[in-house]
Amino acid sequence: MTKSYNNNKLTVVSVEVGLVYHYFKNKAYLFDAIVAEWWGGLFSMMEECDKKYTLVEDKLGALVGYFLDQYEKRPDLVHVFITEISRSSANLTPERLKFFKSFMDRIEDIIARGQAENTVRNDVKARYMTYIFLGAIETFFSTLVLENYPIKGKAQKHRIASSILTVFFNGARPI
Amino acid sequence: MTKSYNNNKLTVVSVEVGLVYHYFKNKAYLFDAIVAEWWGGLFSMMEECDKKYTLVEDKLGALVGYFLDQYEKRPDLVHVFITEISRSSANLTPERLKFFKSFMDRIEDIIARGQAENTVRNDVKARYMTYIFLGAIETFFSTLVLENYPIKGKAQKHRIASSILTVFFNGARPI
Amino acid sequence: MTKSYNNNKLTVVSVEVGLVYHYFKNKAYLFDAIVAEWWGGLFSMMEECDKKYTLVEDKLGALVGYFLDQYEKRPDLVHVFITEISRSSANLTPERLKFFKSFMDRIEDIIARGQAENTVRNDVKARYMTYIFLGAIETFFSTLVLENYPIKGKAQKHRIASSILTVFFNGARPI
Amino acid sequence: MTKSYNNNKLTVVSVEVGLVYHYFKNKAYLFDAIVAEWWGGLFSMMEECDKKYTLVEDKLGALVGYFLDQYEKRPDLVHVFITEISRSSANLTPERLKFFKSFMDRIEDIIARGQAENTVRNDVKARYMTYIFLGAIETFFSTLVLENYPIKGKAQKHRIASSILTVFFNGARPI
DNA sequence: AATGAATGAGCTTTCATTCAT
DNA sequence: CATGAATGAAAGCTCATTCAT
Numbered sequence: 142m143t144k145s146y147n148n149n150k151l152t153v154v155s156v157e158v159g160l161v162y163h164y165f166k167n168k169a170y171l172f173d174a175i176v177a178e179w180w181g182g183l184f185s186m187m188e189e190c191d192k193k194y195t196l197v198e199d200k201l202g203a204l205v206g207y208f209l210d211q212y213e214k215r216p217d218l219v220h221v222f223i224t225e226i227s228r229s230s231a232n233l234t235p236e237r238l239k240f241f242k243s244f245m246d247r248i249e250d251i252i253a254r255g256q257a258e259n260t261v262r263n264d265v266k267a268r269y270m271t272y273i274f275l276g277a278i279e280t281f282f283s284t285l286v287l288e289n290y291p292i293k294g295k296a297q298k299h300r301i302a303s304s305i306l307t308v309f310f311n312g313a314r315p316i
Numbered sequence: 317m318t319k320s321y322n323n324n325k326l327t328v329v330s331v332e333v334g335l336v337y338h339y340f341k342n343k344a345y346l347f348d349a350i351v352a353e354w355w356g357g358l359f360s361m362m363e364e365c366d367k368k369y370t371l372v373e374d375k376l377g378a379l380v381g382y383f384l385d386q387y388e389k390r391p392d393l394v395h396v397f398i399t400e401i402s403r404s405s406a407n408l409t410p411e412r413l414k415f416f417k418s419f420m421d422r423i424e425d426i427i428a429r430g431q432a433e434n435t436v437r438n439d440v441k442a443r444y445m446t447y448i449f450l451g452a453i454e455t456f457f458s459t460l461v462l463e464n465y466p467i468k469g470k471a472q473k474h475r476i477a478s479s480i481l482t483v484f485f486n487g488a489r490p491i
Numbered sequence: 492m493t494k495s496y497n498n499n500k501l502t503v504v505s506v507e508v509g510l511v512y513h514y515f516k517n518k519a520y521l522f523d524a525i526v527a528e529w530w531g532g533l534f535s536m537m538e539e540c541d542k543k544y545t546l547v548e549d550k551l552g553a554l555v556g557y558f559l560d561q562y563e564k565r566p567d568l569v570h571v572f573i574t575e576i577s578r579s580s581a582n583l584t585p586e587r588l589k590f591f592k593s594f595m596d597r598i599e600d601i602i603a604r605g606q607a608e609n610t611v612r613n614d615v616k617a618r619y620m621t622y623i624f625l626g627a628i629e630t631f632f633s634t635l636v637l638e639n640y641p642i643k644g645k646a647q648k649h650r651i652a653s654s655i656l657t658v659f660f661n662g663a664r665p666i
Numbered sequence: 667m668t669k670s671y672n673n674n675k676l677t678v679v680s681v682e683v684g685l686v687y688h689y690f691k692n693k694a695y696l697f698d699a700i701v702a703e704w705w706g707g708l709f710s711m712m713e714e715c716d717k718k719y720t721l722v723e724d725k726l727g728a729l730v731g732y733f734l735d736q737y738e739k740r741p742d743l744v745h746v747f748i749t750e751i752s753r754s755s756a757n758l759t760p761e762r763l764k765f766f767k768s769f770m771d772r773i774e775d776i777i778a779r780g781q782a783e784n785t786v787r788n789d790v791k792a793r794y795m796t797y798i799f800l801g802a803i804e805t806f807f808s809t810l811v812l813e814n815y816p817i818k819g820k821a822q823k824h825r826i827a828s829s830i831l832t833v834f835f836n837g838a839r840p841i
Numbered sequence: 842a843a844t845g846a847a848t849g850a851g852c853t854t855t856c857a858t859t860c861a862t
Numbered sequence: 863c864a865t866g867a868a869t870g871a872a873a874g875c876t877c878a879t880t881c882a883t
Contacts, residue, residue, distance in 0.1 A: 156864085157864065157865050157866065158857090158858090158865090158866075159858085159859080159860085159864075159865060159866060159867090160863075160864055160865075161858095162857090162858065162859075163863070163864080167857075167858075168856095168857060168858085197488075233462070238462070245459075252488070255488075259490060260489075260490070261488050261489065261490065262482075262483075262486075262487075262488055262489060262490040263490065264482070265479045265482055265483055265488075266479060269456075269476070269479040269480070269483070270479075270483055270488055272452060272455045272456045272459060273448075273451075273452035273455070273456075273479075273480060273483050273484065273488075274488075275451075275455050276448075276450075276451030276452040276453065276454055276455030276456065277447060277448035277451040277452060278451065279451055279454070279455060280447045280448070280450050280451030280454060280455075281444075281447045281448075281451065284420075284447060287408070287413065301444070304440045304441060304444040304445075304448075305444070305448060307437075307439070307440055308437075308440055308444070308445055308448050308484070308487070309448065309483070309487065309488050310487045310488050310489045311437075311487040311489060312437075312483070312484065312485045312486040312487030312489075313372075313427070313430075313436050313437055313440075313445055313448075313449075313484050313485050314435070314436065314437060314485045314486060314487075315434060315435070315436065315437040315438065316437070331847080331848095332847065332848055332849070333849095333873095333874080333875085334847080334848065334849065334850095334875080334876080334877090335846075335847055335848075336875090337874090337875060337876070337877095338845085338846065338847075339846095342874080342875075343873095343874070343875090506843085507843065507844050507845065508844090508845075508878090508879090509843075509844060509845060509846090509879085509880080509881085510842075510843055510844075511879095512878090512879065512880075513842070513843080517878075517879075518877095518878060518879085547838075583812070588812070602838070605838075609840060610839075610840070611838050611839065611840065612832075612833075612836075612837075612838055612839060612840040613840065614832070615829045615832055615833055615838075616829060619806075619826070619829040619830070619833070620829075620833055620838055622802065622805045622806045622809060623798075623801075623802040623805070623806075623829075623830060623833050623834070624838075625801075625805050626798075626800075626801030626802040626803065626804055626805030626806065627797065627798040627801040627802060628801065629801055629804070629805060630797045630798070630800050630801030630804060630805075631794075631797045631798075631801065634770075634797060637758070637763070651794070654790045654791060654794040654795075654798075655794070655798060657787075657789070657790055658787075658790055658794070658795055658798050658834070658837070659798070659833070659837065659838050660837045660838050660839045661787075661837040661839060662787075662833070662834065662835045662836040662837030662839075663722075663777070663780075663786050663787055663790075663795055663799075663834050663835050663837075664785070664786070664787060664835045664836060664837075665784060665785070665786065665787040665788065681868080681869095682868065682869055682870075683852090683853080683854090683870095684854080684855080684856090684868080684869065684870070684871090685867075685868055685869075686853095686854095687853090687854060687855070687856095688866085688867065688868075689867090692853080692854075693852095693853070693854090
């Protein structure tokens with residue numbers, strides 16, 4: 142490992158291998174710390190937005206926005222998340238799977254509540270829509286990461302976010 | 317040497333490691349063979365469907381159907397594909413990335429042609445819609461694989477397929 | 492292994508790996524067979540020459556000639572001898588070392604008898620002169636083999652043989 | 667990890683295999699390092715002697731002396747050189763062959779200059795005499811190494827050196 | 842006799858972890 | 863705290879030998 146971030150600032154810190162074991166019991170613990178930080182930020186943001194917004198679109202839109210912001214501010218962290226955690230089954234311990242499932246559950250909950258209040262279609266399982274929504278986000282960011290695609294500016298972030306949301310909510314069919 | 321039976325045929329699934337090197341130069345070549353077989357089947361099926369069907373929905377629907385069929389018939393291959401190839405960056409050589417990109421290109425092409433003939437919305441980049449569609453599929457199957465979720469029967473396959481297609485084409489918003 | 496020679500003719504025979512074990516107990520036995528054939532031919536030729544010639548120069552000259560003939564007629568065998576037997580310590584079993592030492596002993600004997608009859612200088616150990624003579628031959632042929640140097644015709648063979656003999660007997664110093 | 671002491675210094679001779687890969691990319695690189703060290707010492711010594719001495723006999727004599735010194739001081743290195751590098755074709759990469767050829771070229775050069783100034787006989791190709799000289803040395807040391815022959819003291823070193831040089835320069839024929 | 846797929850032991854290489862400094 | 867050399871276990875790979883056909 143060569144890089145890490147401290148809490149508030151985007152500081153690239155390069156540590157020697159051995160030092161990792163001064164701070165973390167082993168590689169898995171280091172991983173868990175990164176993972177926990179990632180999910181922690183994500184979950185607390187989701188909770189905030191759940192209170193702040195009422196519309197499902199706003200809640201999910203905030204999620205997309207969060208990913209875009211993180212990608213811009215801390216590309217390395219998103220990179221680790223996508224390649225090492227999200228896309229690698231090698232590191233997928235049951236412990237980490239829980240985060241994933243919890244994440245899915247939260248989104249499913251948002252969607253299910255949308256279905257209950259009739260702002261989201263009822264003829265498709267909330268779980269299935271969750272897969273579609275998350276898959277859209279994940280593939281988007283995976284591709285960005287794999288291709289080292291740079292996101293420049295608010296305009297592009299907005300275009301990407303609204304593309305995902307538009308298709309997810311309105312569908313690929315033309316109006 | 318261990319053996320296992322898949323649905324219809326006696327298939328040797330596990331061999332002494334050393335034997336791999338009788339058939340493949342190294343682990344990567346073995347991988348490439350599996351990858352190539354997978355993509356080969358996928359690509360030839362896509363070409364067929366491109367001739368067979370005219371509607372974008374039918375073409376993409378066939379794709380979802382293909383994944384579901386493969387998942388039922390050859391769960392191991394799909395498992396390898398999802399966990400080792402699709403979800404693991406460790407094995408993502410530039411060579412293999414090409415397949416992925418080619419896959420995306422083909423889907424983008426289908427969607428772009430749909431846009432040209434006005435059966436797919438024009439206000440979102442074809443590339444972005446590709447991400448969304450593929451992400452939906454991938455997350456779906458990742459989850460199936462990770463949870464060892466069994467697909468039982470035509471009915472369920474149909475339900476899953478139409479869920480994905482419905483949301484992708486009509487959107488999550490109720491009618 | 493891919494090639495082998497039968498007794499009298501230069502016949503390249505290509506056999507499949509497995510078959511070797513039909514004729515030889517194991518790799519070492521195959522090796523020993525090749526080695527024994529080589530040394531057998533060499534030793535019987537030396538015995539003949541010992542009777543045929545009286546001069547040390549003729550005896551050693553015949554030896555050089557034999558190597559040159561073999562190199563021309565059976566380059567592969569000489570190649571195996573040089574690279575696998577003479578130049579490789581990996582295959583040097585005590586058994587094979589015996590042949591080598593016996594070979595040295597025979598040459599030392601020739602030289603020692605030369606010293607006794609005063610046709611070879613007495614102020615250098617016969618053993619040391621043996622090393623020098625054999626080293627000259629071996630390096631010569633090693634180089635030929637390593638560089639895949641082709642020997643064409645009697646003239647060149649004669650030139651090489653007389654070079655070795657001239658320097659060995661008369662020294663590098665000009666007359 | 668085992669340790670051993672050579673004549674004057676504490677030298678770590680045997681390390682855990684894995685550690686090699688901390689210092690060298692792979693086995694071949696380790697080899698190259700040893701080989702390069704050996705040839706480096708040899709070549710720099712030859713250059714020095716080329717300036718220091720004028721007579722061919724002194725230049726070549728210094729070479730023999732160098733081998734004898736190395737054999738006494740660093741028997742392991744000479745052992746590796748003889749058995750793994752000089753006598754083994756398995757490790758003879760084109761890269762390593764270059765060193766060998768360069769070595770031969772340097773000696774050939776010394777001899778050719780001797781011929782030009784008429785201190786070395788002209789009726790034998792310099793290349794051929796190079797083979798003879800090198801073969802003498804190599805076989806000498808191969809035998810020492812293979813038989814684990816101990817060299818004790820200056821006297822014996824001198825005897826060996828002068829034997830090689832005497833025969834090479836004056837020939838095996840008595841005066 | 843002949844083939845080449847299969848085996849397994851041993852060598853090569855990697856990598857998480859420890860430890861001396 | 864920091865470093866990176868050292869360790870050891872496990873993964874990757876080779877190759878002599880066996881075996882079913």
